[in-house]
Each structure stands twice: as C-alpha cells, then as structure tokens.
Amino acid sequence: MSGFRTLLYKEIIRFWKVLMQTVLAPVLNAWLYLLIFSHVLSAHIQVYPGVSYTAFLMPGLIMMSLLQNAFANSSSSLIQSKMSGNIVFVLLPPLSNFEFFAAYLLAAIVRGVVVGLGVLLVGLLFTNLQFAHPFWILVFALLASAAFGALGIVAGIWADKYDHLAGVQNFAIMPLTFLSGVFYSIHSLPTFWQGVSHYNPIFYMIDGFRYGFHGISDVNPWLSLAVVLPVALVLAWIALQLIRSGYKLRN
Amino acid sequence: MSSAIRLRGLEKRYRSVHALRGIDLDIAEGEFFALLGPNGAGKTTVISVLAGLARPSAGSAEVMGFDVVRDYRETRRNLGVVPQELVYDAFFTVREMLTFQSGYFGLRHNDAWIDELLATLGLADKANAYTRTLSGGMKRRLLVAQALVHKPPVIVLDEPTAGVDVELRQSLWAFIRRLNREGHTILLTTHYLEEAEALCQRVAMLKEGRIVALDRTDNLLRSEEERRLELVLSSDDLPDSLRGRVLSQDGKCFVLNLPEYGELEAILAELRLAGVGVAEMNLRQADLEEVFLKVMERAG
Numbered sequence: 001m002s003g004f005r006t007l008l009y010k011e012i013i014r015f016w017k018v019l020m021q022t023v024l025a026p027v028l029n030a031w032l033y034l035l036i037f038s039h040v041l042s043a044h045i046q047v048y049p050g051v052s053y054t055a056f057l058m059p060g061l062i063m064m065s066l067l068q069n070a071f072a073n074s075s076s077s078l079i080q081s082k083m084s085g086n087i088v089f090v091l092l093p094p095l096s097n098f099e100f101f102a103a104y105l106l107a108a109i110v111r112g113v114v115v116g117l118g119v120l121l122v123g124l125l126f127t128n129l130q131f132a133h134p135f136w137i138l139v140f141a142l143l144a145s146a147a148f149g150a151l152g153i154v155a156g157i158w159a160d161k162y163d164h165l166a167g168v169q170n171f172a173i174m175p176l177t178f179l180s181g182v183f184y185s186i187h188s189l190p191t192f193w194q195g196v197s198h199y200n201p202i203f204y205m206i207d208g209f210r211y212g213f214h215g216i217s218d219v220n221p222w223l224s225l226a227v228v229l230p231v232a233l234v235l236a237w238i239a240l241q242l243i244r245s246g247y248k249l250r251n
Numbered sequence: 252m253s254s255a256i257r258l259r260g261l262e263k264r265y266r267s268v269h270a271l272r273g274i275d276l277d278i279a280e281g282e283f284f285a286l287l288g289p290n291g292a293g294k295t296t297v298i299s300v301l302a303g304l305a306r307p308s309a310g311s312a313e314v315m316g317f318d319v320v321r322d323y324r325e326t327r328r329n330l331g332v333v334p335q336e337l338v339y340d341a342f343f344t345v346r347e348m349l350t351f352q353s354g355y356f357g358l359r360h361n362d363a364w365i366d367e368l369l370a371t372l373g374l375a376d377k378a379n380a381y382t383r384t385l386s387g388g389m390k391r392r393l394l395v396a397q398a399l400v401h402k403p404p405v406i407v408l409d410e411p412t413a414g415v416d417v418e419l420r421q422s423l424w425a426f427i428r429r430l431n432r433e434g435h436t437i438l439l440t441t442h443y444l445e446e447a448e449a450l451c452q453r454v455a456m457l458k459e460g461r462i463v464a465l466d467r468t469d470n471l472l473r474s475e476e477e478r479r480l481e482l483v484l485s486s487d488d489l490p491d492s493l494r495g496r497v498l499s500q501d502g503k504c505f506v507l508n509l510p511e512y513g514e515l516e517a518i519l520a521e522l523r524l525a526g527v528g529v530a531e532m533n534l535r536q537a538d539l540e541e542v543f544l545k546v547m548e549r550a551g
Contacts, residue, residue, distance in 0.1 A: 006354025014342050085338035089348075089397065092302055092332055093355030094324035251265075251305055 004099035007090060011107030015073055022073070022111065026065045027118035033061055034126050037183065047185045048216045054127040059210040060182035062119045063144060067205065070112030070145035071152040071173060074104045075165050078156025082248070091249060101153065101240045108149025109142060116141055129213055136221050137212030143225075143232045144205040148173075150235035157242050157249060176202045185218055201231045253316065255280045255405045255436035256301065260310030263296050263460075270296040272460035273310065278438060278453075280315075280404070283431045285447035285468075286440045287543060288457030294440040295335060297457075298409050301438075302332045314405055328356065331403035333394050335410045335440075339382040345369070345393055346378045349400055356401040368396040371426055388419045395423065405436045412443060424450060448472070448539040456546050463550035464542075471542050479535045480507040480518065485528035490521050509534070 015022040038054035047056045081087035090100065123129065131137065159165045179193065180186075180202035186194050197203045208224030211217035217224070243249065256278040263271040271293045278284045286294045299305035300312050303323050311318060317325040340348060346365065353361035369375045372392040377385060385393065391411065398406065408427070412420045428450065431437050441447055447454055448468060456464040464471060479498065482505045489497065489505065496507040496518075509515065515534075522529060 002357040002359055003355045006351055009354075010343075010351050013347075017342055081340075084340070085334075085336045086340045088302075088304065088332075088334050088338060089340065089352060090355065091304055092327060092330075093352070094327040094357075095355060096324070246306060250303065 003093060003095045004103055007095060007099065007103035008106050011073070011077060011103055012110055014077060015107070015111050022069070023115055023118055026069055026115050027122055030061045030065050030119040031122045033057075034123060038126055045184075047188070048214060051214050051216065052127060054123075055129055055214070056185075056210075057183060058120070058123045058127065058129055059213045060180075060206050061123070062116045063140070063202075063206045063209045064177050064182050065119045066112040066116035066141060067144050067148040067202070068169075068173065068177070069115040070108040070148040071155070071169070073111040074108040074149050074152030075156035075159070075168075076152075077104065077107075078153065079159050079162060079165055082156075083161070087249065097244045098240065101236075101243050104153050105146060105149045105236065105239070108152055109145040112145030112149065113141060116145075130215075131213060132215035133212045133221075135212070136208060139225065140205055140209040140212060140228065143228045144202075144209070147201070147205075147228065147232035147235050150232065150239040153239040154235065154242055157239075157247060160248075176200050179203075180206050181218065182206060187218060201227055204228050253280060254278060254313070255282065255315055256284075256438060257313040257316075258297070258310070259312075261297070261300065261307055261312055262309040263293075263300060263305060264308040270460055271300075271307075274457075274460075274462060276455060276462065276465070278436060280436055281431070281434055282453060283428075283437045283451045284439065285451040285454040286438065286457060287444065287447060287454055287539075288440075289547065291459075292457040293460040294457055295409055296460075298332065298407055298438075298440065301326075301407060302330060303327060328401065329404050331398035331401065331406045333398045333406075333408045333411050335413070337387060337390050337394070339385070339390050339393065341381065341383040344379050344381050345374055345385070348382060348393065349396055352397045353400045358401060361400060364402070365396075365400065368399055372396050373422070388415055391415055392419070392423070395426075399430075404434070405438070406430060407438045409440050410442065411439070412441065412446065420446075444539040444543055454539070456543060458547055458550045461550075464546045468539065472537055472539065474542075478509045478512070480509040480515065481505070481531075481533035481535055482507065482529060483531035484522070485530060488527075490525040490527070492521050493518060503530075 034054065034057065037057055042053045045053045047053065155165055155168045179197055180200050181197065186197040186203060189197065204224035204227040207217045207219055208221045208228060211221040254277045256276065258274045258276040261271055261274040274297065286297060288294050296305060300307050301314060301319060303319055303326065306320065313319065314326045315329040317329065319326045349365045353365065369378055372395060374389060374392055374396065377389060382390065382393065411423065415423070427437060439447065439451065451468055453467050454471065455462050484503050484505065487503050493507065498506045498508055507518065
C-alpha cells in the first residue's frame, strides 16, 4: 500500500508545485468565460425557468474545467516522464500494475476536483447557486474526472510527443465539450446536432451534474448515470489493460 | 553458493531486431561481475529484462531466485538499477526524489539511510537543491543513491562512469567496492575495460546477443596473450640468438616475445655478452582491451 500512497502523493505534489499553471490558470479561464458570457448573455437568455443564465452556465463550466484538467494531469505527467526518461523511477520499484494505475487515476481526480472547486468558488462571486441534489453533484464530478483521468492515462501512454496529446485535446475533447451543452441547453440546437449530442458522453456528464445544482436537466439523471458510469469503467479498464500489457512502458 | 542472477536461454526480440539470442549465465552472490561488449551487443537489454523494463521473448531470468516476470515484486525489491541515461525529475529536490523512491519500495522512515547515502556520495549539501540544478556528475551520483534506497542485495550499473571525470569515477568505484565487500552482488556494464579489469572477478563478453567469452578476469588475461618485453637498447642491432623473438622494432626500441618470466635472465645475459646496453626495460602483459578485441574478432 505504501508504494501506491507515495506515487499518489508524488503525483499530487507534482501539479501542486506548478499551481499557477495547473489550477489557477484554468480557474482564471473560467472566470473570464463567466465575466463575458454572463454579462453579455444574461439579459437575453433564460434556459430553464427561474434559473439565471449565469447560474445555468456554472455547472457546465465547472464540469468542463474539471474534465479537461483530470485529462491533463495524467496525460502530461506520463508523457513528461516518458520523454525525459524518469518514468524508470516508477517502473523499477515493486509497484503493481493496479497501484500504478490507481495512483495516476486518483491524482487526476484530485486535480479535476480541485480545479472544479476553484471554478465553483469564483462562480459564487457572480451568482447564487443552489445545490439541489449534492449527491448527484458529487457522483458526476467523480465519475467524469475518473473517466477523463483514465483517458489521460491511455493518451499519455500512447502518445510519443506532446503534439499527439494536443491532437487528442484539440480534435476530440474540445469539440466534444463544446457540443455538450456547456453554454446552452442542447434543446436550443438544430435537430441534427441535438441528435449528435445524444451520442456525446460529455453531454450526460454535464447534464447530470447540472441536475445536481438546479434540479432541472435535459434528460433524467439516472439515464446520465447509466451512460457515464459505463464510460468511466470502460476507459478505466482500457487504461489498466494498457498498463498490464507493458505497451510503450515496458518494451 | 546460490546465484544472485540466473539467466537461462534468455532471448529478446524487438520487432526487427534479435537483441538476445539465448543467454545462459549465473552470477553468484557477492560477485563483482562485468558484462562487456560493443554497442548493440545486448548488454542494456539484459539489464532491462532483469529490471522488468522489457519482457523476455523466451527463456527465463531470475534475481535472488525470483523470476523477473512471475515474482516481479520480489525481483525488484532485490534489485537496484543505475540506468545508463542521465535521467532526473525536474519537479523535485534531491531529498524528495530519495524519499519518493524509498516510498515506492514501501520504506516510510528511511531518512537515516538517505542521509548516509547523501554523505557518502558527496550530495549532502545538495539535499534541498532541485535536481535540474545539479551538474552531470551529481545527477549520476543521485541515480546511484536512488538505486540504493532499499539496500538491494543485487546492484546493476549500466555504464555508470560514461562521461564522468576521473575523481568522481574513483570515488564512485571506492563506494561500489565497499558495497561489494559488504556482500552486495555487483553487475556492471562498461566501455572502460580497464575498470572491469581492475574491479571484476569475472567478465562475460557479449556480441550480437550471444556470450562469446565467460571466465575469470585473470584467466582471460592469461589465455590470450603472452608477455612482452619492451626494450630500448644502446644499439639498433640485436644478437642473432634473440632475433627470433622480435615482434616489432623501431630504431633502438624492440618488442620481444617473452613466454616465461624465467627467460628474462637469459635474454639479459645474451645482451650483456654482445655488449649491448639496456637503456629502458618494460614488461607488459595483455590487458583486457586486447583480450576483448581478439575475442570480438574471433567471434566475428
């Protein structure tokens, strides 16, 4: 157990030491989004009755920051260690594959949740948020950061250079995030894009998360859970199998 | 005595490269052993397999009786590896690196040993420095310290003195020798053959994934070459009786063949008789480098 705890601790310290880049920057980003969008759009849009646009936007922004940072944590840590060669420091000790996996995953979840909390605190400066169903908030925060932490492990192991990671971030995660209802209800999209959004797991992460705050959502939170839980499990399973196989790590 | 390292029919194939073609090797506990060979011979691959950084394609490898694949946890607890590449983690200080490394091995309160390592390796005043600020030699010593945090019975050093200055090299070897005296088994790869000659009881020479020579260092040295006598004489002409021994001549400098020490007396007597004075005399034995080159040539 102690080997696992050390690796987890080291992975958390690693991002904490560069707080400016790993936590404060994404929080500032979210603050800018809030400043602009809530100012410009508040007066014009009300997605759900009785919920201001800023309050509607908040859960989406929190979730977006959370999953991007969970992904960034595991993927950038792995690729940095691979490229600099210091990955051997964690490959030589008697850590099991599962310990290795769990440490990187949990550190990613911690980073995601810390950034999410930061965005939440900043958001509270702009608007009053309700916490209608805290349990759902927690469930979706943890599952989404786990899913993207696991995806980050997969991408970090697979990528041979930073460019590969940037590819995943810019050509998969960003489009999926923007087409997931961060800034709007997907009901306001054209029918075709509404249909597409229903195949986007990030949509369910945000929708379920939003339900936790406002008690209103596009789909039933249980349906969101039924999508997000298997997605997280499958991604985690792939990450673990990849570590077990030694792919690009032990060969 | 039982084996610290045991390789049986060990093979490793990368996509297009057959890096190891069936290696059998036993290294006893407490030995100081060198693995020699030209670049690409498979030295680092052997180490990678032992360390669990590469999986064997066929055959087996054991460390202190534990199989590197099946019992990987026990193997890694028994093994300390100093990698060839000068790697470090720029995020952390020297002490943090050593504390983490201890933690990975399940050691939580290792400060006394860490302090001793730092002092012995001359890093005590750098304990709180970030690793990126260390010089190359210091990074190398930190790698040695990291490999030793868990006091492994078997220590593997992959080219530990590549690009390291003489002073550091000597202090490093003094330390490794001490560890060997204290009972640690040492496996070393090096390009500096004089180091292997001075330090190691046995050596194996690798070429293209095969062991082409494996013996005690002194046997290898004896086997390959007869002794030579280098002379600088007062004349550039030798007595007839000695001409048969000449291996090479450059003016008044001669290199003579000397199969037995006993013959030295007779050679000097011949020279005296012929009135030839001896200005300089040198007895030279084959060094490991010559043996190495010959073995490699024969195996070619």
